[in-house]
Amino acid sequence: MRHSPLPLRRAFPFTISTTALVAALAVVLVAATPGLARKTRAAQAVSTAAQAESAADLLVRSGREPRKILLVGDSFAQGLGLTMPQSLGQKSQAALANRGKVSSGLNSPQFYDWEKALTTYLDAEKPDVLLVMLGGNDAKNGRGTPQWAQDFSAKAKRFLDIAAGHGVTVYWVGLPPMREKAYSQRAWTANEAMRAACGAAGSCRFIDSWDLFADASGRFCPKKTLAGKAVSLRGKDGVHFTTAGCRLLTDRIVLAMADPR
Template structure:
């Protein structure tokens, strides 16, 4: 799917720097996540809406899921999915595309009941803070703190706007270096997203085999279905719908008022 390709770095040197650094501490993350008005994901009971407006935010991972779901979702009267995605974007380069501001504007414009974030495939590059003329390499403590702050701000925009929020973790990836870096981003994303009031839904296990290795296909009862795209990062139509099925099931369980409208997702 050409329109959904990420601008993923292929330089092993860039990725190895962060992967070798290991998981860094997250100083100041709790402070950043304590956004005014943020509420826990399991907040007070809410009445069930007549229709759920679901907003997708993120890079080409989120874009691919939206495009794979769109044909079937058009036939659902009680669910409307909204495309707030843009490929080749990321959290680190707010100077190129400011996801903090964009997510705030999207929530204000569409007033969604649920916001799903899936982003990070382009975030192995340095964190840029243009106002300070600063660049913080992937794997450093400064990178982790600033990245966590931006994740918390994005989630805070959804929660403060009255929406439920789910943050999808990055999947396992074919290249070992990218997989190691993705695990680091997952740790930062999970800590920040949960502290800001989102449900963090991992995708790692669903994209790994029994030995924890990258899994390009899944064996079904009567066939084997390819789940991942040729680049080892993105998904096939079947793969996106398989992750979407996990998403809808988890969201329905955590937010029961949305469950009647969300329903289930066929992987076909």
């Protein structure tokens, strides 16, 4: 996967306007160092392959397994498409349509118009679940200011409005920390903007990835010890995932799908 222009915390009900909340979040995120919040999320337990296997089996037995999953996004989404079938398990009958587009984002419709593409894909594939991992390029090339965060959240909302019009359940996967500090800060800001849009949508659940790929302080962590073995989770570019990193994240996605909340 090339990189250069690069490439669910639970959904919650809003009691104030989305615009006001996003603006407030953005001001805090840009003005303050998010160390405390990162430490809190980094303390969350890492999902294991055994948990994912159990969740995949639960999906099948409960009848909640999606018939068809449409996976969209940038190069991160393409990576998830490689390991999602394994995370779903051998018993799975779910069909997966991977429509990731390298170097794409919500802020670059002149390169790839995701609103137009999503409509086309939803009409053609008719999925009952939409899985999204998008925003890596937007965070890489964006300014990360409060206004930028507000505008980006509005674009994510328009994206989700298209999904809502097709009656699909959405799982939106957040970005991980990045090796470059400034990029990582913008990724955090982008996550909060996407989380706000997802929370306001109602039919969207935001899946955090930050703690899976962060150390105890919430910073970029290229390796972790899993099942007693040190495993590389991130590529040499300090951005993308290894196969093991993709699998760790798709395992978490399956756990989220198995959770009826």
